[in-house]
Amino acid sequence: MTLRFSRLIAALLLALCLQLGLAQRSVELSGIIESQDPLAERTRVAIHVVDRDGVWGDEIATVAPVAGTFSISAGPVEGQELRAFRSGVVLLPGLQNEYRVSPDNVNFLQGRVNMYVDNNESGMFERVSDAFYIGVSSLDEPGGFFSLLYVDRDATLTGTGVTLELLEGWNVFTVRFPGEGALEFGVHQAVEDLVLTAVLP
Numbered sequence: 001m002t003l004r005f006s007r008l009i010a011a012l013l014l015a016l017c018l019q020l021g022l023a024q025r026s027v028e029l030s031g032i033i034e035s036q037d038p039l040a041e042r043t044r045v046a047i048h049v050v051d052r053d054g055v056w057g058d059e060i061a062t063v064a065p066v067a068g069t070f071s072i073s074a075g076p077v078e079g080q081e082l083r084a085f086r087s088g089v090v091l092l093p094g095l096q097n098e099y100r101v102s103p104d105n106v107n108f109l110q111g112r113v114n115m116y117v118d119n120n121e122s123g124m125f126e127r128v129s130d131a132f133y134i135g136v137s138s139l140d141e142p143g144g145f146f147s148l149l150y151v152d153r154d155a156t157l158t159g160t161g162v163t164l165e166l167l168e169g170w171n172v173f174t175v176r177f178p179g180e181g182a183l184e185f186g187v188h189q190a191v192e193d194l195v196l197t198a199v200l201p
Helices: 002-023
Strands: 027-034 043-050 056-063 069-074 099-102 107-117 134-139 144-151 155-159 162-166 169-179 182-188 190-199
Touching: 027 169, 043 069, 056 069, 056 107, 107 190, 162 169, 162 182, 169 190
Parallel strands: 027 190
Antiparallel strands: 027 069, 043 056, 043 107, 099 155, 107 144, 134 144, 134 190, 144 169, 155 162, 169 182
16 A cells, blocks of 8 residues: 555656646757858847837847857746737737637747847847847748747647647747648747848848
8 A cells, every 4th residue: 555655646746747847848949040241259149038019128048159050948937027828919920910829818928039249248138238130030941930939828829720739838839831832830849940040230
């Protein structure tokens, strides 16, 4: 009886750990940087949180590119103000605002991948001193676009002809164009073929 009870407790603890792990789910983004000019010294690739006005601000991750490539992850969200994930509240590539979110009590954050030059070597983007690159973030073969979303619980996103499951934590929403006008949607924990096209203003 004691052995069975011990096994039951161990199984419950394992399930709890797995559940907590999913709640802290992170995503990994990696790819290449395309630039006509050599990247400036102290160039950084970062993930910033986008506020309700569409302005990116708080930096939640940053890395230095290596030989024109990068790999960055978005981890647990702390100290960020989540907002209600209403149907159509943000534009998503391929769906725009024509989608529904369920259940009704999902809260979210949107992240954005940016590149900047850390002029004062603070290790973090500062609008006063640092220069940011202008460019497009896209997906390689087949081409497409992505959006980085954090949700505080599992959610279902439904659009015309598509149903996608978002898991609690960070998710990479993607749309790819395999050809002949077709759209291929997905939700991933890792995307390895990002292309950052970078131009310093």
